[in-house]
Amino acid sequence: MTRTVPDTATPPRPVPGAFRAAAGAVATTTVSVLPVFLTGALAVQISAELGFDPAGLGLIVALYFGVSALASLPVGWLVERFGSGPTSRIAVLGAATVMVAVAAGARSYPALVAILLCSAWCNVMGQLSSNLTLARSVPAHRLGLSFGVKQAAIPLATLLAGTSVPAVALTVGWRWAYVIGAGMALSALLLSPRHVAAHQRTRAEPGERATAALSVIAVASGLAAATATALGIFLVASAVDRGIDPGLAGLVLTLGSVVGLSMRLLHGWLADRRDGGHVAVVAASLALGAGGLVLLATPGTIALVIGTILAFGLGWAWPGLLQFAVVRLNPSAPAAATSIVQVGVYAGGFLGPVGFGFVATHASFPAAWLVGAVSMLVAAAGMVAGRRMLVAHRVAHEPVTPS
Numbered sequence: 001m002t003r004t005v006p007d008t009a010t011p012p013r014p015v016p017g018a019f020r021a022a023a024g025a026v027a028t029t030t031v032s033v034l035p036v037f038l039t040g041a042l043a044v045q046i047s048a049e050l051g052f053d054p055a056g057l058g059l060i061v062a063l064y065f066g067v068s069a070l071a072s073l074p075v076g077w078l079v080e081r082f083g084s085g086p087t088s089r090i091a092v093l094g095a096a097t098v099m100v101a102v103a104a105g106a107r108s109y110p111a112l113v114a115i116l117l118c119s120a121w122c123n124v125m126g127q128l129s130s131n132l133t134l135a136r137s138v139p140a141h142r143l144g145l146s147f148g149v150k151q152a153a154i155p156l157a158t159l160l161a162g163t164s165v166p167a168v169a170l171t172v173g174w175r176w177a178y179v180i181g182a183g184m185a186l187s188a189l190l191l192s193p194r195h196v197a198a199h200q201r202t203r204a205e206p207g208e209r210a211t212a213a214l215s216v217i218a219v220a221s222g223l224a225a226a227t228a229t230a231l232g233i234f235l236v237a238s239a240v241d242r243g244i245d246p247g248l249a250g251l252v253l254t255l256g257s258v259v260g261l262s263m264r265l266l267h268g269w270l271a272d273r274r275d276g277g278h279v280a281v282v283a284a285s286l287a288l289g290a291g292g293l294v295l296l297a298t299p300g301t302i303a304l305v306i307g308t309i310l311a312f313g314l315g316w317a318w319p320g321l322l323q324f325a326v327v328r329l330n331p332s333a334p335a336a337a338t339s340i341v342q343v344g345v346y347a348g349g350f351l352g353p354v355g356f357g358f359v360a361t362h363a364s365f366p367a368a369w370l371v372g373a374v375s376m377l378v379a380a381a382g383m384v385a386g387r388r389m390l391v392a393h394r395v396a397h398e399p400v401t402p403s
Contacts, residue, residue, distance in 0.1 A: 021137035022146045024191035025130035028088045029153040031185040032095045032126025034160065035102065035119045036064050038181055039112075041164060045174040052109045058233075058353060060113055065229075065349035067120035072346060075124045076339025084132040084335070088192045091126035095119060096185035103178040127342065128335045135327045135334035141272055144324050148268020151320030152261055160184075210330065213389035214337060217279070218344030220382025221322065224286050225345045226352030227293065227372035227379075228316035231256070231308075233353050238296065238365040239304055252305055256312035263317035271324055278325035279390070282318045283383035286376050289315020293373035297366035315376055319345065329390050 039046065043057045079087045098119035106112040130150055138146045164177040235256070239249035267285075271278055292310025295303045323338050330337035359368040 020191065021133050022149065024088065024188075025133045025146070025150050026153045027188040027191045028092055028126045028133075029130045029150055030160070031181075031188045032091045033123045033154060034181050034185065035095055035098050035116060035178075036061070036123070037160075038099070038164060038177060039102075039116060042169050042174045042177060045169045046106075046112070049174075050106070050109045050112060056109060058357075060116055062350050062354055063113065063117055064120050065346045067117050068124050069343050069346035069350060071121045071124045072128075072339045072343045075121060076128050076336045076342075079125065079128045079132055079335040079339075080333055084129040084136065085192065087125050088129040088133065089189060091122045091129060092185050092188050092192060094122040095126070096182040098122065099178040099182040099185065103175040103182070124339075124342065124346075128339055131323060131327060131338045132335040135331065143328070144271025144278075144321070145265070145268040147320040147324040147327075148265045148271075151264045151268075151323070210337075210390055210393040211340065213386050213393055214326065214330075214340040216382055216389060217322070217326070217386035218341045220344070220379040220386060221319075221341050222344035222348035222351075223375045223382065224315070224318070224379035225348030226355065227348075227375050228289075228311075229349045229352040230356035230368075230372060231311055231316060234356060234360065234365070234368070235296070235308065238360070238369070241365050242299055242304075244301060244304060248301070249304075252308050255305070256308040259309050260312035260317050263313045264320050267317055267321040268324065271321055278321055278328070279383055279387035282322050282325070283380040283387070285314040285318050285321075286380035286383065289313075290373040290376040290380070293369045293376060297369040297373075 039060065040057065047053065047057070098115060101115045101118075102112065106115055131147075134143065134146045134150060160181075164180070168174070168177040168180060232253070235253050236246065236249045239252065240246050244252075267281070271281075274281075289311055292307045292312075292315055295307030296311060298307070322341065326337050326341055327334040356368050356372065359371055
């Protein structure tokens, strides 16, 4: 008879140097996404020189995620083909080159846009090569936490970008912040994996890919990411529009970021203590996060604070857990599998702010948050459907043993 299996699978046996590999994955993820976060943090200083408004900054971010979505699948193939060692170093070198190019060559808004769009593939390659590094190098009982730490690198990049404003941009100029960022990227080469070679990769047979199930999860991820991305962009403006003091609104946003960072780590730690059901946990988190979005549509400071905690802590703390689950379910091709899911995440990052801003402008912020809540509930349902498809796919391709 056919053996019933949980929605996890054991990855290949870890290679030596797991701690160094995990540190390298965090460093690679941080510096490969640094160019776009630096641009956001330094937007006031850059726009004063190059002459663009907040809408121009929004266009940069939207196009950046759009290019990332287009690059995800081919870059995932390249990472699987050549291994995480070479591709992580390429991503880091690419990010360093882009930051030097911005510092030296961004003399107009079109030039800035062109250079930054060229860095989108660095972020994609850095993310996927880090996923492959963790899948091949970290012991199974620490893999969930390692993905949580890796995803915490995104807030870390935000923190580094934020500190660059008073420390560099307001003292010696914003271009020097990119030069320092390039130096940090080059220093990350010291931690990039050296021994996770391409020959350790195992070829995924057609029956193992579960492309349809992963595509459903990708669509659900896109819906969730579309709303979650709008959190960081529109939360303060929405709160001020409802009569909240701007200073308090900014503090609430900071609180949400800290909660989101902490929950990403907690999700990973708890994942290592479960036998399965990780995608189901993501779905539950999204459903509860939708409740936070409903509270954001409700007047009052208390509703704002509780809604922000739920929205950030549950509605936007799932990417690491989802990547971990996909890797466990697709141990033969972790980079290729997560690249399918990342298409949805990047597409959501592209479409979400545009759609949210349209609804908020033509209706209201509360209406936009309610639409986001519905979108997140649909995403939760999509996660459940995708999980069922993944488990059914694995059962269908499990070898039949005599009873």
